[in-house]
Amino acid sequence: MCPPIRCQSAAIADIITFNDVKDPELWTRPTEPSAAIEIVDHDPAWADQFAEAAHQIRGALTPSGAFGGIDRVGSTSMPGLPAKPIIDIALVVADPSAEDDYVPALAEAGSGLTLREPVWYEHRMFKQLDSDPGQPGCNLHVFGPRCAEVARMRLFRDRLREHAGERGAYQSVKRTSAAESNAVGETVMGYNARKQAVVREIYHCIFEARGWV
Structure with a gap:
């Protein structure tokens, strides 16, 4: 039996049900034309860069x-x-729809709102503004408490950390999808769509191992 997942009390029924709704209220900030999708070797420095960003975000939002x-x-x-x-x-924030509680603070910390999807788990996405040349970018995904999508992200991460075969399959589809998307000028949305079948297969393995399906 697999150990319980720390998912902020997201219901198992919600975790195993994917919300694939197309959001008619999606809003995006004008951006530069999309660049080619680049897949690079893993960089151990990414862990420290996450830790620094997380420290800044926690410090910006904790007072409110x-x-x-x-x-x-x-x-x-x-x-x-x-x-x-x-x-x-x-x-995770207390209420993603209450943007005044966190958007200004994140802006002061260097992250700008780029996408709003109210009907998809109240998702908001921020990107790091004015990042240093040569440094990785940052996508900050904001959700509310007990969110099934956050639980799935953690499950997927932990599964691939522990299962080399599935990690290899995901690596292969990432490289193939990036090459195919770049060849036809697709954005990252097209790249993600090309990976989806393999991603869903891995999720099925996760859910099956836990006795959820």
């Missing part, structure tokens, strides 16, 4: 009471796995 938790997620959190040089962070 908005801070609920923070996790290192995504491919850069998995030692040995090639990844886009972008640190992915999952941030």
Whole structure:
């Protein structure tokens, strides 16, 4: 039997049900044209860069009471796995819809709001503004308490840290998908869509191992 997952009380039924809704209220800040999708070898320095960013975020949000938790997620959190040089962070706040409680503080800490998806777990995404040349970027994903998506991110990260075969399959589809997307000029959304079948297969293995499906 697998150990229980620390998922801030997200219900198992919610964790195993993917919310694939297309959000008609999605909002994005104007950005520069998308660059080619780059997959690079794992850099051990990513761990320290996450720790520094997490320290800044915690310090910015703790005084207001908005801070609920923070996790290192995504491919850069998995030692040995090639990844886009972008640190992915999952941030839990008390109420993602109450943007005045955290958006200004994150802006002062150097992160700007780039995407809002109210019907997809109240997701907001921030990107690091004016990052130093040659340093990895940062995608800060904001969700509310007991969010199933945050639980899935943790499960996926921990599974690939521990299972070399599945990590290898994910590495392969990442490189293939990046090459295919770059060849036709797709954005990262197209790249993610190309990976989805393999990602869902890995999630099925996770859920099956825990007796959830």
